Amino acid sequence: MNTDDLITSLSSGVTPVSRSAVGWRLAAGVIVGAAASTLLIIATLGFRPDLWLAMHGSTLWMKWGYTISLAVAAIYATARLARPEPGGLRRLWLIAVPVLGLAAIGVNELINTPRADWLAMWLGQTWDKCPWLVLILAMPIFIGLLWSFRRLAPTRLRAAGAVAGSGAAERTRTKFRWVSSPAMRTIKMHLPQFGGFGLGLRKPHYAAFLDGQVGVDFVEVISENFMVDGGQPRRILRQVREHYPVALHGVSMSVGSADGVDDAYLARLRTLVDEVEPLFVSDHLCWTRIEGFNSHDLLPLPYDEDTLNIVVANVCRAQDALGRAMLIENPSSYVAFGHSEMTEWEFLDALCQRSGCGLLLDVNNVYVSGRNHGFDALAYLDGVPASRVRQVHLAGHSQGEDLLIDTHDRPVCASVWELYAHVLPRLGPIATMIERDDDIPLLEELLDELDVARGIAGAALRKAA
Amino acid sequence: MTLLALQRDFRDWLHVGEDRQAACFPPSARPGLAVYQNNFRGQIAACLGESFPVTRSWLGGEAFHKAIVVHAERTPPSSWTLDAYPCDFPHTLGRLYPDDREVAELAWLELALAEAFVAADAVPISADALACIDWEHAVLELAPSLQIQPISTNAPAIWSALAGETSPPAAEQLTEPAALLIWRQGERSRFRTTDRAEADALSLIRSGSSFGALCTGLAEASDGDLATAAAASWLAQWITDELIIGTKGETTCTA
Incomplete structure (x- = not known):
């Protein structure tokens, strides 16, 4: 048999292969594998509770666009490698475009971040779980692609296997966005460090702050007072913002509500955030609202796993809606719940780790709650996650019939000053402000009190150094 | 107990505040529960008192407080x-004073003044833009405030007297149907x-009618010249009051 006869005998009886056979085979492998992977995700992780809100923000779609672009490129490469002669793979350099783009954003964020936060920023909150979950959940798609290859004719086996694995992983990461908010969230979760001293902006002092001559490094406003459509309040805030950094401090977000946070509230707050570009956005570890009833008070929470899951979901949802990390403040409380499973500072630590939020540490609230519930305020301050604290509140309180009441109507007491001095070495230079909401004195009096804070901070930090 | 169940019990305690609701919590929580309930009731009373100082002055402190209690029971904050x-x-x-309609009208006036104060900002129409309006077809845009x-009563006169700390007139029913206009001019609420x-x-x-359609409607309903004079007079007043912030439709000026 000569060569021509051999070719003739080999090719006789071979049914023609459709030009789209490779595509159909790969599509079948990917679709069946993706379906299995999706079912696995639903069965094990479930959908993220804030999916609907997240879909209205840019973050989710940015992450989705990044991973889908890698998945498309990897599947394209798989299709090319499925043939005996893969041809040129030169277009594969396009894979580098989203990778380099993300790297550029990451480097820019790192440049603007204190070195101490680099590791946390790089790893995110889910670094120890995410890679393994992606690996496991990508398996069905990987198996589907390998099944496709068995009927095809790859000749560069290592390259074909590598791109099949890459395609499977990226397809899985694309779906993974719907169930959690992994590593890329950290890019937006950066919390700036600011070491100044400030006061709350209150009506009797508006005129002085509008002149920009008050000796403070920042001002804090109650967000809700300025979440109006227009008029004098918004004009005053715009003018004050021209002179000072502004921190937005809210009282109505209700991150502890079992029925979630209010979308209309978040949308209004986002409008204000976009206009003010605040130093910080904060609210309290409490609940104010449930099922259409609003108490307009900072109500206490039990510190257990059920509550933690709810607060984490609500804070994540708020942060996604606001497009930035928040600070959560420890409240003063008058009722403690017997079924709490952790201390307040342990709860706050877990909340920071799982949501990426920071803390606003109210030293007066630590003192008031400590006295009311019989815990050691020093143990609280030693246990609070210092690296997540970005702002400190100082205020006065009153003695009620049975309990200390957080009234914000008098100067900071000596015990609270001592606690402030105690915690400062752990915090380092930190944004500190005096809160006064009732019986508001002359501005000069508050500025004198702020000078006391400056003095204590200077001495405590020098001593620590 | 789930968090939702706990928060419902807490809500019921704040809203109703009787021993039956307090029994959902251990006895040791009673002092703290009392603090929260006091805060809740105090906030509501302070909010309504600060929002309606003139109405309070007209009604008297005791009657006003009774109205707050009734309102808080029927309408918790949402x-x-x-x-x-x-x-x-x-x-x-x-509902509490069906025969003294000036009370509700006073309260409405106070509420509207406060709402106008923080209504959306708008710039009144400029003199140049006014000169270019095709009045036949223009649809006027009114201030959002x-x-x-x-x-039906002389509530505005009562408000003006009490706000100016002068002796208020006796309440009266108006002989002709009237209306109250409230808006913000600059940063001041006006009525x-x-x-x-x-x-x-x-x-x-x-509602979107053009100024021309308004004039035509007035002319059909009454004497044409009088209607035109009335519309012109209103328009002048609206411009003076800065109630017009723009127009929709073509202008008579060329760029």
Whole structure:
């Protein structure tokens, strides 16, 4: 048999292969594998509770666009490698475009971040779980692609296997966005460090702050007072913002509500955030609202796993809606719940780790709650996650019939000053402000009190150094 | 106990505040529960008291406090902002004082002035733009702060006297149907009383009718010259009051 006869005998009886056979085979492998992977995700992780809100923000779609672009490129490469002669793979350099783009954003964020936060920023909150979950959940798609290859004719086996694995992983990461908010969230979760001293902006002092001559490094406003459509309040805030950094401090977000946070509230707050570009956005570890009833008070929470899951979901949802990390403040409380499973500072630590939020540490609230519930305020301050604290509140309180009441109507007491001095070495230079909401004195009096804070901070930090 | 169940019990304690609701919590929580309930009730009373100082002065402190209690029982706060809580209070006063309609109208006037104060910003139409308006076809845009309310008593006169700390007139029913216009000019909330014809004209304009259509409607309903004179007079007043912030439609000026 000569060569021509051999070719003739080999090719006789071979049914023609459709030009789209490779595509159909790969599509079948990917679709069946993706379906299995999706079912696995639903069965094990479930959908993220804030999916609907997240879909209205840019973050989710940015992450989705990044991973889908890698998945498309990897599947394209798989299709090319499925043939005996893969041809040129030169277009594969396009894979580098989203990778380099993300790297550029990451480097820019790192440049603007204190070195101490680099590791946390790089790893995110889910670094120890995410890679393994992606690996496991990508398996069905990987198996589907390998099944496709068995009927095809790859000749560069290592390259074909590598791109099949890459395609499977990226397809899985694309779906993974719907169930959690992994590593890329950290890019937006950066919390700036600011070491100044400030006061709350209150009506009797508006005129002085509008002149920009008050000796403070920042001002804090109650967000809700300025979440109006227009008029004098918004004009005053715009003018004050021209002179000072502004921190937005809210009282109505209700991150502890079992029925979630209010979308209309978040949308209004986002409008204000976009206009003010605040130093910080904060609210309290409490609940104010449930099922259409609003108490307009900072109500206490039990510190257990059920509550933690709810607060984490609500804070994540708020942060996604606001497009930035928040600070959560420890409240003063008058009722403690017997079924709490952790201390307040342990709860706050877990909340920071799982949501990426920071803390606003109210030293007066630590003192008031400590006295009311019989815990050691020093143990609280030693246990609070210092690296997540970005702002400190100082205020006065009153003695009620049975309990200390957080009234914000008098100067900071000596015990609270001592606690402030105690915690400062752990915090380092930190944004500190005096809160006064009732019986508001002359501005000069508050500025004198702020000078006391400056003095204590200077001495405590020098001593620590 | 789930968090939702705990929060429902807590809500019931704040809203109803009887021993049956307190029994959901251990006895050791009673002092703290009392603090929260006191805060809740104090906030509501302070909010309504600060929102309706003139109405309070007219009614007297005791009667006003009774009205607060009735309102709080029927209408617990629901909005994220306490500023929204006063919205239904004039309605409660209307039900409590059906024969003294000036009470609810006073409260409504106070509420509307506060709402106008923080209404969306708008720039009144400029003199140049006015000169270019094709009045036949122009649809006027009114200030977003404008509120129009029919009134039947001399509540505005009572408000002016009490706000100026002078002796208020006795309450009276108006002999002719009237309306109250409230809006913000610059950063000041303003109001004036007018007849129903001007109020209806403003409502028509706000619903999207052109100024020409308003004039035609007036002419058909009454004497043509008088109608035109009335429309011109209103228009001049609206411009003076800075109620017009723009127009839709073509202008007579070329660029």
